[in-house]
Amino acid sequence: MTFNDRIFGVLMIVLAVAYGWAATQFPEPFGGAEAVGPDTFPKLLAVVLAISSLYLIVRPDPDNAWPWSRTGVELIIAVVVLIFYAMLLQPLGFIISTTLAVGTLCWRMGARPTNAYMTGAVSAVVVYFLFSFALDLALPLGLLSFLEMN
Amino acid sequence: METLGYLMDGFGVALQPHNLMFALLGAFLGTLIGALPGLGPANGVAILIPLAFSLGLAPETALIMLTSVYAGAMYGGRISSILLNIPGDEPAMMTCLDGYPMAQKGKASEALAISAVASFIGSLIATIGLILLAPLLANFALTFGPAEYFALFLLAFATLGGITGKNPIKTVVAACIGLMIATVGIDNTGVQRYTFGVLELFEGVDFIIAIVGLFAISELLFFIEERAGGGKEKMKVNKLSLSWKDIRDILPTSFRGGVLGFVAGVLPGAGASLGSFISYTLEKRVLGKKGYFGQGDPRGVAAPEAGNNGASSGALVPMLTLGVPGSGTTAVLLALLISLNITPGPLMFTQNADIVWGVIAALLIGNFLLLILNIPLVGIFVKLLSVPPMYLLPIVTMIAFVGIYSISNTIFDLYFMVAFGVGGYVLRKLEIPLVPVILGLLLGPEMEKNLRHAMDISDGDWMILWDSGLAIGLWVFAGLGLILPYIVGPLLRRGMKGKTPSSGSPESD
Numbered sequence: 001m002t003f004n005d006r007i008f009g010v011l012m013i014v015l016a017v018a019y020g021w022a023a024t025q026f027p028e029p030f031g032g033a034e035a036v037g038p039d040t041f042p043k044l045l046a047v048v049l050a051i052s053s054l055y056l057i058v059r060p061d062p063d064n065a066w067p068w069s070r071t072g073v074e075l076i077i078a079v080v081v082l083i084f085y086a087m088l089l090q091p092l093g094f095i096i097s098t099t100l101a102v103g104t105l106c107w108r109m110g111a112r113p114t115n116a117y118m119t120g121a122v123s124a125v126v127v128y129f130l131f132s133f134a135l136d137l138a139l140p141l142g143l144l145s146f147l148e149m150n
Numbered sequence: 151m152e153t154l155g156y157l158m159d160g161f162g163v164a165l166q167p168h169n170l171m172f173a174l175l176g177a178f179l180g181t182l183i184g185a186l187p188g189l190g191p192a193n194g195v196a197i198l199i200p201l202a203f204s205l206g207l208a209p210e211t212a213l214i215m216l217t218s219v220y221a222g223a224m225y226g227g228r229i230s231s232i233l234l235n236i237p238g239d240e241p242a243m244m245t246c247l248d249g250y251p252m253a254q255k256g257k258a259s260e261a262l263a264i265s266a267v268a269s270f271i272g273s274l275i276a277t278i279g280l281i282l283l284a285p286l287l288a289n290f291a292l293t294f295g296p297a298e299y300f301a302l303f304l305l306a307f308a309t310l311g312g313i314t315g316k317n318p319i320k321t322v323v324a325a326c327i328g329l330m331i332a333t334v335g336i337d338n339t340g341v342q343r344y345t346f347g348v349l350e351l352f353e354g355v356d357f358i359i360a361i362v363g364l365f366a367i368s369e370l371l372f373f374i375e376e377r378a379g380g381g382k383e384k385m386k387v388n389k390l391s392l393s394w395k396d397i398r399d400i401l402p403t404s405f406r407g408g409v410l411g412f413v414a415g416v417l418p419g420a421g422a423s424l425g426s427f428i429s430y431t432l433e434k435r436v437l438g439k440k441g442y443f444g445q446g447d448p449r450g451v452a453a454p455e456a457g458n459n460g461a462s463s464g465a466l467v468p469m470l471t472l473g474v475p476g477s478g479t480t481a482v483l484l485a486l487l488i489s490l491n492i493t494p495g496p497l498m499f500t501q502n503a504d505i506v507w508g509v510i511a512a513l514l515i516g517n518f519l520l521l522i523l524n525i526p527l528v529g530i531f532v533k534l535l536s537v538p539p540m541y542l543l544p545i546v547t548m549i550a551f552v553g554i555y556s557i558s559n560t561i562f563d564l565y566f567m568v569a570f571g572v573g574g575y576v577l578r579k580l581e582i583p584l585v586p587v588i589l590g591l592l593l594g595p596e597m598e599k600n601l602r603h604a605m606d607i608s609d610g611d612w613m614i615l616w617d618s619g620l621a622i623g624l625w626v627f628a629g630l631g632l633i634l635p636y637i638v639g640p641l642l643r644r645g646m647k648g649k650t651p652s653s654g655s656p657e658s659d
Contacts, residue, residue: 008580012323019330019344026341036605038341041598042333049326055319064579067375074374079572082367085551086564098548105544109374123545127552137204137556 005060012053020046077108093142098124153285160507164515169214172207173512176215177519180222185230185531186539189546190239191223192478192585193365197546199358199486200553209490210505214512216486217466220479221273221516224422224462225524228265228455229531233258241422241458244430248443248450255446259390259528264448265455266524267397268404272456273517275408276415276463280470281510283416284499287471291496296603297615301624303597306474308631309418310586317581318632324582328590329597331355338599350562357485357591359554359567364584366550367571370543372578390525400452403433407456414457415464418631421477422461429457463513470506471496473596478585484592 023042067075085101092100103120107113131137141147163169183194195216202212227242232249245265252261294302311321334344335354345351407429414425433453434443443450465480473494475481487494492502499506524531554567574584608614616622 004580008582015330016326022344026343036602036610038337038339038343040605041601042330042343045326045329045333049323049330052319052322052326056323061317061320061581064581066579071375075371075575078371078374079568082547082568082571083565086561086568089551089555089564090561094552102544102548105370105547106541109540109544111538111540119541119545123548127548131552131556135205139552139555 002060002062004063005056009053009056009060012056013050016046016050016053019049074108078105081105081108089142090140091142093144094139095121095124095128095144096142098127153281156285156503156507157281157511159504160509160511161515163210163504163508164214164511169211169508169512170515172211172215173218173516174519176218177222177516177523180219180224181226181229181520181523181531182222182534183219184223184226184228184239184242185535186226186537186542189369189542190365190478191220191227192482193369194223195219195479195482195486196358196361196365197550197553199482199489200362200557201549202486203489204553204556209492210508212490213483213486213505213509216483217509217512218516218519220462220483221459221513222520222523223479224273224459225266225269225520226531227458228269228451229262229528230535232261232265232451233532233535241426241461242454243423244426244454244458245451247430247454248445248447251444251446252448252451257446260392260396260448261446261451262528263390263392263525264396264400265451266521266528268400268407268452268455269459269524270517270521271401271404272408272411272459273463273520274514275405275456276412276460277510277513277517279409279412279416280463280467280513284467284471284506284510287467288496288499291472294496294620295618296600296607297617298621298624299600300597300604300615301621301628302472302474303593303600305418305624305628305631306468306476306593307586307589308628309476310589311583311631311635316635318635320580320582321586322632324577324584324586325590327582328587328592329594330590331360331587332591332594333598350560350566355566355591356557356563357588358489358557359563360570360591361482361485361588362550362554363567363570364574364588366547367568368574368578368584370547371571371575373539373543396448400449403449403452404456406433406436407453408460411457411460411462412464415461415476416467418468418476418627421465422458425461425464426454426458429453429460466513469494470498470509473498474593475589478588481585481589481592485588488592 020043023039023046026037026039028037066072081101081104085097088097088100099117099120101120102123103117106116106119111119128139131139164173179198180191180194183189184191198216198219202215207215223239224241227237227239228245228249231237231242231245232253235246235250237243237246249261249265252258307321307325308318310325311318332354334351336342336345336352342352410429410432411422411425414428415422430450430453433449434441437443437449441447441449462479465475465477469475469480469484473484475484484494492498492505550567551564554563557563577584577587604614605612608617616625
């Protein structure tokens with residue numbers, strides 16, 4: 001099967017055209033046009049990308065299989081965990097959000113749940129204290145901010 | 151003579167107690183990073199960069215620490231090759247061939263010690279080579295004009311896939327993607343390009359975020375897919391019984407390997423993997439029937455290790471003198487230089503002489519530290535190897551999060567990093583190499599600047615780009631870099647593939 005490279009090639013040509021077209025819309029820089037304006041380099045890139053993508057469509061490599069079914073779900077879970085980790089880092093604080101994120105990742109990767117969340121909690125506390133005391137960097141405490149010492 | 155003076159100053163910098171401490175820390179972390187499968191050198195250095203920033207290290211200290219990490223990672227790659235038959239990083243795959251059989255025969259600790267000595271010799275030779283060659287090359291590079299630089303950057307991209315690269319067109323596509331991302335932001339004439347009015351994009355894409363996302367996050371996703379973490383049976387490490395004779399036996403091999411590796415490291419398009427491959431093959435040829443390669447010959451362990459460590463120091467030559475890295479890890483080191491506001495290239499040898507020579511001296515000192523770390527303390531690394539990846543990778547990911555968050559304390563950067571991670575995963579699935587993307591991000595602004603300068607000089611005449619003999623030469627080599635893989639590549643690849651176990655590591659050296 002050679003769908004991957006073909007589809008990717010088509011997408012890249014679309015990108016090249018959109019990118020090149022956007023370059024033609026740049027306003028002329030203050031002080032008048034020069035030999036090489038802000039649009040020259042992008043236009044060059046668009047042309048090179050379009051040509052090489054065309055080659056990919058004409059002579060694609062064989063496909064690597066995409067992970068469907070379970071592995072695919074695990075991958076989506078991992079990405080969702082990472083997004084939630086970023087989202088909750090400030091509201092929940094570093095220690096709680098890290099325990100949840102690292103714990104969930106370890107668990108989904110095959111560790112037993114108790115071990116997984118213990119790993120998460122221990123690594124969170126160690127890194128937190130390393131950062132706040134040894135390295136003097138503030139990580140958010142979030143829900144645990146009542147513990148804050150003055 | 152002048153060089154010697156600079157080098158002495160360099161030792162003055164590198165021997166300051168706190169620099170020495172960070173060199174030791176870097177060497178330790180580097181060995182660990184190299185040893186752990188699934189955490190390659192480029193990846194490891196990338197994760198540590200944001201931490202070096204948030205620690206507020208002085209430029210030379212940060213650079214010394216991360217160069218030690220780089221050197222250490224090359225030492226560490228061999229540990230899992232020998233004990234588990236899994237290369238810790240790509241250049242270490244040739245070490246599996248004789249290292250694992252030695253371990254199976256109950257000579258694991260001899261194999262580890264021999265490879266440490268060979269690594270040391272290889273690195274030492276290459277560092278001396280670096281000291282001799284770098285100032286010459288830097289002087290020569292001072293004659294480059296903008297047109298030559300533009301062609302040089304093209305050469306860097308064209309040879310990045312290496313002559314063993316599979317599909318050079320994919321390197322071109324990857325480079326374009328990287329260069330395109332580099333154009334995002336306000337350019338130097340004040341025009342907004344591709345910002346879509348998003349405030350966070352006005353200053354462009356921070357390449358540190360992109361690098362950490364592309365390497366660290368995509369590695370996590372890849373690992374989840376492969377589930378290779380079931381844990382392999384561990385090799386028992388016996389008590390070391392190494393005589394001077396054993397070391398003397400591998401000396402000639404290590405010297406040859408180190409020199410070959412250095413040459414492979416300096417040349418564009420070769421790199422550490424090829425360096426270790428050539429050293430191993432040559433050694434097999436030279437020794438002929440006297441060796442028992444493939445069945446646990448100590449020289450079969452020494453040759454590739456000397457080769458790959460020689461190449462990794464050699465690879466610093468183009469990075470330091472021309473500002474053009476030839477491999478993934480040196481590209482990451484270049485990222486560090488740029489973010490420390492040091493303009494890489496020939497001028498660095500005059501303007502930032504203390505930093506350059508401090509780093510070179512640190513490389514020499516780091517080698518001795520690594521030898522000390524790697525012979526008596528190898529047991530610690532062996533123990534750490536048994537940490538299963540299912541615990542290790544989530545923690546590494548968390549450290550990447552902390553590092554990126556600590557740069558600017560914004561959540562936007564974290565989302566951005568995850569997006570780059572997913573993008574990196576997709577690209578790797580399509581066998582689009584990630585290193586050209588990163589190099590494009592790093593070199594994009596310089597490349598455009600040189601193009602503009604060249605055109606300003608010629609008043610808009612494109613012919614200036616291939617007006618001088620030097621520029622033409624660079625263009626020819628760039629062309630060869632793209633064409634040769636189609637001709638020589640299949641042969642070399644067959645040679646390398648026929649003998650090595652499949653490598654799990656996605657990134658090149």
